Amino acid sequence: MRGGPADAERRQRWGRLFEELDSNKDGRVDMHELRQGLARLGGGDPDRDAQQGLLPEDDADPDSGLDLEEFTQYLQEREQRLLLLFHSLDHNQDGHIDVSEIQQSFRALGISISLEQAERILHSIDRDGTMTIDWQEWRDHFLLHSLENVEDVLYFWKHSTVLDIGESLTVPDEFSEQEKLTGTWWRQLVAGAVAGAVSRTGTAPLDRLKVFMQVHASKTNRLNILGGLRSMVREGGVRSLWRGNGINVLKIAPESAIKFMAYEQIKRAIRGQQETLHVQERFVAGSLAGATAQTIIYPMEVLKTRLTLRRTGQYKGLLDCAWRILEQEGPRAFYRGYLPNVLGIIPYAGIDLAVYETLKNQWLQQYSHDSADPGILVLLACGTISSTCGQIASYPLALVRTRMQAQASVEGAPQLSMLGLLRHILSQEGVPGLYRGIAPNFMKVIPAVSISYVVYENMKQALGVTSR
Numbered sequence: 256m257r258g259g260p261a262d263a264e265r266r267q268r269w270g271r272l273f274e275e276l277d278s279n280k281d282g283r284v285d286m287h288e289l290r291q292g293l294a295r296l297g298g299g300d301p302d303r304d305a306q307q308g309l310l311p312e313d314d315a316d317p318d319s320g321l322d323l324e325e326f327t328q329y330l331q332e333r334e335q336r337l338l339l340l341f342h343s344l345d346h347n348q349d350g351h352i353d354v355s356e357i358q359q360s361f362r363a364l365g366i367s368i369s370l371e372q373a374e375r376i377l378h379s380i381d382r383d384g385t386m387t388i389d390w391q392e393w394r395d396h397f398l399l400h401s402l403e404n405v406e407d408v409l410y411f412w413k414h415s416t417v418l419d420i421g422e423s424l425t426v427p428d429e430f431s432e433q434e435k436l437t438g439t440w441w442r443q444l445v446a447g448a449v450a451g452a453v454s455r456t457g458t459a460p461l462d463r464l465k466v467f468m469q470v471h472a473s474k475t476n477r478l479n480i481l482g483g484l485r486s487m488v489r490e491g492g493v494r495s496l497w498r499g500n501g502i503n504v505l506k507i508a509p510e511s512a513i514k515f516m517a518y519e520q521i522k523r524a525i526r527g528q529q530e531t532l533h534v535q536e537r538f539v540a541g542s543l544a545g546a547t548a549q550t551i552i553y554p555m556e557v558l559k560t561r562l563t564l565r566r567t568g569q570y571k572g573l574l575d576c577a578w579r580i581l582e583q584e585g586p587r588a589f590y591r592g593y594l595p596n597v598l599g600i601i602p603y604a605g606i607d608l609a610v611y612e613t614l615k616n617q618w619l620q621q622y623s624h625d626s627a628d629p630g631i632l633v634l635l636a637c638g639t640i641s642s643t644c645g646q647i648a649s650y651p652l653a654l655v656r657t658r659m660q661a662q663a664s665v666e667g668a669p670q671l672s673m674l675g676l677l678r679h680i681l682s683q684e685g686v687p688g689l690y691r692g693i694a695p696n697f698m699k700v701i702p703a704v705s706i707s708y709v710v711y712e713n714m715k716q717a718l719g720v721t722s723r
Contacts, residue, residue: 499563
């Protein structure tokens with residue numbers, strides 16, 4: 256190809272682009288000029304793109320910029336990757352991407368967009384008014400953006416129209432190849448872990464109250480929120496409201512790491528030769544990854560419940576609690592309640608994801624006429640509502656799990672199986688008995704979401720991670 260007419264045309268085009276970006280005419284295009292050029296060409300977030308892939312990774316001094324030869328080599332590699340991306344989205348291989356193919360690409364990731372929204376995306380790239388995107392339009396639009404695979408293209412479009420795929424709490428974050436190469440992925444995981452730790456600590460009294468009411472509330476004692484708080488403070492003082500929080504924070508890191516690694520492996524096995532996973536496949540992969548993580552760290556869940564419910568002086572600490580359980584009840588005690596815990600992942604993840612998608616798409620259909628950006632308040636509201644619906648669906652299984660974990664430590668409590676305990680609760684207390692403690696659980700949702708978001712955003716900034 257080198258030396259042919261097509262190659263000569265490309266080099267002329269790259270030369271013109273180089274001259275346009277080289278505003279100070281010093282024969283080099285530096286980072287500042289790239290940022291200015293992207294802003295002038297309507298390229299979204301120039302700071303993020305300029306820092307993530309616009310300059311070659313082996314460039315010793317990024318501030319010195321690129322000369323024409325280096326710039327040409329970089330664009331040649333970019334065009335090769337963009338051509339592969341174009342063909343993967345051109346489903347009927349007719350050389351054009353039309354509105355239906357844009358909708359189909361979003362649908363593959365579970366995003367339902369209207370014809371009007373797909374046309375708006377197409378118009379932003381289509382320059383000749385044909386209502387299709389040909390290779391030249393695609394190339395010129397995305398040439399200076401750091402897009403590595405089909406998922407990154409869809410994420411870029413999602414960012415441009417501010418659509419969100421709303422992954423459930425059991426499905427780990429998606430990371431692009433660029434994020435994996437640059438180390439952004441682990442910074443985001445660390446930011447999420449710190450946000451989770453602060454959020455759990457801030458809402459620990461409500462979490463302990465929930466567990467306390469799940470195990471001790473009944474028709475006879477009519478234990479309510481104020482009564483439960485008074486009882487805990489009377490028994491152990493204000494500090495007792497944070498019992499069990501230490502191990503609750505401690506298990507964040509191993510659970511997140513195991514879930515992430517398992518998700519990547521399961522995704523790879525499901526995907527095969529496919530470029531992307533459909534939303535149903537993501538749900539399956541995320542649920543299996545969540546089950547894998549829960550299987551490995553489940554003894555910590557049992558210890559958390561026992562430490563949360565402990566009386567003053569009952570245990571000296573975490574290790575003493577673990578040793579006493581092992582000595583008095585045997586190793587099987589560390590997996591009491593495991594079955595309802597794993598079964599609870601499916602309704603929670605499925606309903607959380609379905610409700611979030613429904614709310615998001617409903618908002619987009621009704622209110623996105625002027626702008627598709629719902630703003631952070633709408634996104635947090637959708638996430639909070641979907642999470643609450645997921646909790647309602649899976650709460651009976653969570654309550655049964657907690658009671659099974661605590662059975663041996665509660666005097667007079669029957670030692671029952673999952674089905675036996677469900678029958679016992681329904682016969683003694685009816686359906687309301689399956690929802691003991693759900694009020695403090697709801698009360699902690701909004702503060703937990705708010706704290707997590709604020710801490711996560713600040714941690715990302717501190718670790719040098721820019722938002723999409």
